[in-house]
């Protein structure tokens with residue numbers, strides 16, 4: 685049996701489907717039953733548990749041969765760092781309580797860097813906690829998710845411009861969460877999977893390239909990227925309702941991208957590349973005619 689945390693989310697949902705297609709027994713964990721209906725429809729056993737609840741997580745993990753774990757971003761929780769710390773500690777405690785022998789953990793490129801990477805610092809801390817477990821652990825380090833463009837789509841449609849603070853000359857590995865889920869599901873079924881595995885998508889893209897491709901697929905042919913100064917972007921994000929601390933994490937992560945501090949260590953190759961192209965993913969956003 686394999687337990688999947690975040691089973692109602694992007695990567696976790698895909699992991700559940702892939703494992704069920706392969707005939708695995710799956711415990712699908714989420715914080716609301718309504719978000720686990722797809723997992724249940726695929727034959728997984730739903731377990732409602734908050735990721736801050738060590739005992740509830742341990743109950744869902746007990747008897748598992750392997751587990752998929754991640755650190756969700758919860759914008760409703762007060763304080764990004766304390767939320768990540770609370771969830772990360774509960775997950776690792778529950779894995780130890782349930783004596784799960786193998787773990788596939790979602791981290792990120794930059795997961796090896798201790799400081800100066802904003803959002804990614806908590807993933808580094810979680811790698812440290814998980815690494816101390818008496819278990820075989822594989823850290824997945826993907827590039828930027830295509831899905832991270834989703835919150836900005838309404839503003840893109842309204843203004844024809846995507847603003848952020850990433851240097852337009854910097855090319856970043858960008859990846860579909862479905863590809864990350866596929867790699868995770870495969871690793872969960874193979875006991876030898878341990879260490880670090882990067883998931884880089886099919887190519888590195890600059891923000892101007894990525895935004896132009898999105899525009900072409902979404903029927904917004906003039907869509908373009910414009911780099912905003914940090915202080916302007918800070919105001920825009922806070923005005924849009926992003927908590928001030930989360931805004932700072934985002935800006936710090938972008939600054940780390942710009943100075944090359946978040947990068948592939950393994951390099952691009954058949955093992956680190958994954959197939960889904962940005963245009964393919966974007967086409968799934970276009971309603972069928």
Ligand SMILES: NC(=O)c1ccc[n+]([C@@H]2O[C@H](COP(=O)([O-])OP(=O)(O)OC[C@H]3O[C@@H](n4cnc5c(N)ncnc54)[C@H](OP(=O)(O)O)[C@@H]3O)[C@@H](O)[C@H]2O)c1
Pocket residue numbers: 689690691692693694695696714715716719733734735736754755756757758771790791792793807826827828829830831832861
């Ligand atoms: N965005 C990027 O470009 C990027 C790149 C590399 C790595 N990452 C990492 O990827 C991870 C996110 O993966 P994802 O996209 O698969 O996540 P996701 O789609 O946001 O899914 C997270 C799931 O966790 C659930 N959840 C949230 N808070 C919870 C709580 N307190 N207790 C129980 N469940 C909770 C959510 O439930 P609801 O469905 O109820 O909301 C959701 O189903 C993050 O650690 C992030 O740092 C992101």
